[in-house]
Amino acid sequence: MELNGLSLDQAPPISAPLRFFLTAPLFGIVAGFLILFGDATTLSSRFSYEAIAITHAITIGFIAFVMLGALTQMLPVLAGVKIPKVAFIVKYAHILLVLGTISMIVGFLSSESLFYMIAAAGLGIGFLMMLITIALAIKSVTNFNPTVRGMAVSVVFAFSIVLMGLHLLGSHVSGNISEYQLIIANVHSVWAVFGFGGVLIIGVAFQVLPMFYVAPRFKNFCKRRVTLLISIGLLLWFVLNLFYEEYSVVAKIWIALFFWAFATTVWKKLNARRRPISDVTVWYWRVASLSLTVGSFLWVFDEYFSSEHIVITSIIIGGGFLLSIIVGMLYKIVPFLVWFHLNAMGYMTIPTMNEMIDKKWAKVQFFLFIISLVGFIVSFFIPSLLAIFALTFIASMIILEYNIIAPIMVYVKTKKTKPDFDMNAFATT
16 A cells, blocks of 8 residues: 555544444435335336435435545545644534435425425535535645545535535425426536546545555546546536537537546556455446446436436446445545554554455445345336345445444554553654
């Protein structure tokens, strides 16, 4: 593992990112139960309230939570800046986001305006607390490397989708849902997947693949231009979608091409890594690369398919791409955090990162997760199978939560013992 260029002394308290990491699989479990007790016909429409509730349990409760936790941890380490009042901000923003996400899910299932209003308050304040704090930290960065640039661009898209989401929640409170709101909902979802999630993953990959996998570094053109070109494509798609919808496919092809180029590059980097030892996290990256390639090109032509096929595309991109990379990175980031913080406190005789999570359980979780994604697609054609794959998805999320807790228990148990070295002797006064 390469740690060159990292400002490890700027890392936030371990509790800051772990709050989000521990919560994410719980919302995955909630989404699984909503699928289990949902109606397959209703869920085949992306505009049904049940489908929207499940989508946001995954996109906000899982994906956004992990990404906010990752930003909280990685921005100070990679950019050498401190996030102001990080412990306070993260604690209360996390509470508000949990409350807001739960209220949103209940609101869509019950259609009660009160829950929409609670969701808007919780999610609005929680997201803005986190995003404004992160933006202020980014503003003070002096070493604006490609990873930080990707983070900055993703935060801009995050601000946009949060404001759009609040507007859409307001329309549900007022009952004023028009064709205009449907256009905003479409932009909201595309910018969330490709602008916030996709750009952030690309930026983080520039650092993570060489660091964790000892893979070759990305070429300068890729690091300096790809996030910009994707952003231009997303803005162009937005304008065309509003005023020249018949030409919006041009921008979609533009976006898909650059994401396909990124997916291909990731695959090649993994093949060329200096330590070609395969593990579950490598499998997740490979699944993500394939899913991104297939899903982005299906998205280009989704207007020519029925609504069921559009949902299938969402499963491939959202589940196969975003969720796969996020789950895979949790298996790297959480053990690294535990190892790093214990090491910094003077503990030397601790398990290595690879020993903190049982590889057998990680493999079981991976196969259950992949079976679930494939099963959800099959269930659109054979609805009677949906409950089976909902159960496999729930099982995969339960095991994921266990696998995240395992390294944290190493941290808790180790802290109860005496450090190998007294690090206070190295503290400055």
